[in-house]
Amino acid sequence: MSCTNHQDLFDEYLDGDLGESQSAQLLSHIEACGACQTKLEQLLVLRNALRQMPVEPARAGFAQAALRQARLAHAAEKSPNPQATGSREPFFRHWFVAGFGGAMAAGLALWAVFTLIGPVQPISEPPMFKLAVLETRDVNLAINVPEDMDGVTLTVELPENFEISGYHGKQQLAWQTRLKKGRNVLTLPVVAMKQGQGQLVARVAHNQKSKLLRVNLQANPADKTSLMAIDLKA
Amino acid sequence: MVNLWSNSAYNKNRFENLVSPHIDHLYRLSYRFTGSREDSEDLVQDLLVKLYPRLEEIEAIEKLKPWLAQVLYRLFIDRTRQHKRSVLSVVEDSMEPDSQLDGGAGTEELAAGTLTRERLQESFAVLNEDQRALLSLHDIEGYTLAELVDVLDVPLGTLKSRLNRSRAKLREHLSREPFVENQRVNR
Numbered sequence: 001m002s003c004t005n006h007q008d009l010f011d012e013y014l015d016g017d018l019g020e021s022q023s024a025q026l027l028s029h030i031e032a033c034g035a036c037q038t039k040l041e042q043l044l045v046l047r048n049a050l051r052q053m054p055v056e057p058a059r060a061g062f063a064q065a066a067l068r069q070a071r072l073a074h075a076a077e078k079s080p081n082p083q084a085t086g087s088r089e090p091f092f093r094h095w096f097v098a099g100f101g102g103a104m105a106a107g108l109a110l111w112a113v114f115t116l117i118g119p120v121q122p123i124s125e126p127p128m129f130k131l132a133v134l135e136t137r138d139v140n141l142a143i144n145v146p147e148d149m150d151g152v153t154l155t156v157e158l159p160e161n162f163e164i165s166g167y168h169g170k171q172q173l174a175w176q177t178r179l180k181k182g183r184n185v186l187t188l189p190v191v192a193m194k195q196g197q198g199q200l201v202a203r204v205a206h207n208q209k210s211k212l213l214r215v216n217l218q219a220n221p222a223d224k225t226s227l228m229a230i231d232l233k234a
Numbered sequence: 235m236v237n238l239w240s241n242s243a244y245n246k247n248r249f250e251n252l253v254s255p256h257i258d259h260l261y262r263l264s265y266r267f268t269g270s271r272e273d274s275e276d277l278v279q280d281l282l283v284k285l286y287p288r289l290e291e292i293e294a295i296e297k298l299k300p301w302l303a304q305v306l307y308r309l310f311i312d313r314t315r316q317h318k319r320s321v322l323s324v325v326e327d328s329m330e331p332d333s334q335l336d337g338g339a340g341t342e343e344l345a346a347g348t349l350t351r352e353r354l355q356e357s358f359a360v361l362n363e364d365q366r367a368l369l370s371l372h373d374i375e376g377y378t379l380a381e382l383v384d385v386l387d388v389p390l391g392t393l394k395s396r397l398n399r400s401r402a403k404l405r406e407h408l409s410r411e412p413f414v415e416n417q418r419v420n421r
Contacts, residue, residue: 011397
């Protein structure tokens with residue numbers, strides 16, 4: 001067999017997928033052939049290098065947060081109250097849903113609109129979003145951008161009586177993402193932890209320009225009738 | 235009478251006991267597939283949300299690790315394809331080589347032990363999602379061919395040829411002239 005024929009078997013040999021006699025024949029050739037020896041060493045170097053490619057660790061507490069989100073999403077799906085639906089979508093959805101549009105406000109890098117379970121409307125004053133204590137509802141933020149943007153920083157700040165589902169005790173979350181030209185929708189599953197009002201502030205920053213988006217939140221007392229019904233079932 | 239609260243807590247513990255030991259591995263695999271922390275967290279979280287209602291099915295799985303890898307892989311491929319459709323974007327695939335460069339720069343680097351991590355990552359990122367996933371599972375994370383026949387649900391012969399094509403593409407990209415090395419440019 002030629003060197004090329006032998007080299008064609010290298011991957012199978014490294015995979016442990018070559019029979020004993022073929023392996024022995026291959027090794028015997030390699031011992032006598034410097035070129036093939038070098039080729040095999042190169043493949044080994046490449047495989048080792050692949051295995052050593054670094055993995056950036058997940059954020060601290062990610063596993064617990066993800067498990068909690070899975071549980072909440074399941075509970076929300078089974079909830080008898082159709083309004084108390086938690087999002088099945090993961091929070092760190094930075095593969096935004098891209099839509100159509102692309103209008104720009106004069107002088108601004110970003111033109112932002114909110115959609116609150118309803119039609120798209122330009123921001124005039126912060127919309128009010130009401131939910132019951134312990135209820136999870138999606139707040140959808142729609143961000144229109146005139147072109148694809150990489151390295152966009154999104155920051156979400158929450159009043160102390162509200163949380164994002166799956167991120168217990170965190171009042172500020174920030175992450176980097178990319179936006180596609182047109183309309184990008186970010187879904188935030190907001191949970192009311194206790195009664196009160198506050199403002200959710202989302203900041204979209206790109207290339208030293210930024211835009212603030214605000215939503216007023218109001219958490220009302222939980223519906224005692226429905227709680228009673230759940231108690232009775234339990 | 236069924237106690238919903240206790241039952242819910244019981245299910246939570248059963249699910250967490252089964253899945254928690256695998257989350258690190260799933261995250262690592264996701265990172266190999268996607269190349270970013272955000273996408274990996276997103277993918278794993280999506281996976282857990284989808285798996286939670288399938289508790290009884292999961293309990294019946296004999297070898298959970300490859301099964302989870304299979305579900306993760308399918309989710310990754312589905313999402314990548316959906317994403318491509320939804321954003322109407324084209325992810326540039328590797329350009330075909332003008333010619334095969336036997337003994338090219340990448341080969342020299344391998345021989346000289348100077349292959350940089352950045353260069354390898356760049357070449358790995360050029361692979362399409364199927365190829366990246368396949369090399370991640372087999373060459374990096376050590377899944378055997380026999381396991382991958384089940385995970386990827388393809389015949390062994392097909393698997394081998396896909397693996398060979400993926401490796402060839404990676405090596406071919408590594409064999410190209412490094413973009414930043416001006417001294418290699420012919421004048």
